[in-house]
Amino acid sequence: MSFINHWLRPSILAASAYSTPPADGLLKLDAMESPFALADDLSAKYLTHLAKAELNRYPNPNASELQKTLRELMNIPDEFGLLLGNGSDELIQLLALACDSEATILSVEPSFVMYNLVAKSTHLNYVGVNLDADFQLDLPKIQAAIKTHQPKLIFIAYPNNPTGNSFERQSVEKIITATDALVVLDEAYYAYSADSFLADIAKFPNLVVLRTVSKIGFAGLRLGLLIGSKSTISELDKLRLPYNINTLTQISAEFLLQQKDQIDKNAQIILAERKRVFASLNALNNLRAYPSDANFILFKTPNAQGLFDYLKANKILIKNLTNSPKLQNCLRVTIGNYEQNQQFLSAVKTFQKG
């Protein structure tokens, strides 16, 4: 037996690493990235700005300039606290680290896999309550699970990944008021959704909202936000590692996220494309696309594995969910720009004809 096998916590030995498939040379429509790169004129200005980075110094410890920029970009009221993370993944981990040992995290299935992974790696329990047949919250089941398991943390992705829908607001509110757990509304897709729980932070002391810049064009920056009451955020901030937002991310985001008009414009293009791709997919025989409030679409088709393989052979990578328990024959495609979506749609049509 090797040293590490002997030494490591057994649950880590048994786990598999978070894996991302190789995508070299493929059209990447698997990870909800934005298709929009920086415009050339902006690129040059950005480089000049970047040259000011003092890489011999530690970063601004609170990323205070960047906080201001983010508050403006996302209209975050001054009376709310704001905590930044190295991606929202880091903030999910930080929330788990704030819990007592043996605490339980509750979420729904299918949803974002990170809630379960983080629970495991932080020695917490995880309970996943199945969504109903329409991918909506099963309120009685959730309320029963809250009673039985007394969770300390409840994660609700709003809109949900990988299903793409937003849950009924009323059900979410009932969960928030039915528990003394901290309820985390994960709004990674806020830019593509008509609704948000941001303002509700003022009403519910046990509510925090998680956001990220990953799905609005800046996945490479690794920058997530946790928004909550000032008192909640200042306690959680004690768990943040010093300098967790590096200088390059701070300087880049301060500059790039000031382009609010461009960011909004890009989101509008994605919304129009989502509508078009949704209609085109649903016009096909043997294929059902589910309505989406995010920048991706989940769809179901009898030979999903075959279609996935065919797309990949044609250099298009989407997400294969056929092996997830509740998502047999389901695939998830990220909305790209017009040309990318055309490439995807025409490959799907060719496969169906064959």
Ligand SMILES: *Cc1c(COP(=O)(O)O)cnc(C)c1O
């Ligand atoms: C993509 C996604 C995130 C992203 O996390 P980052 O670490 O900020 O890239 C968080 N939550 C959900 C539900 C997501 O789909």
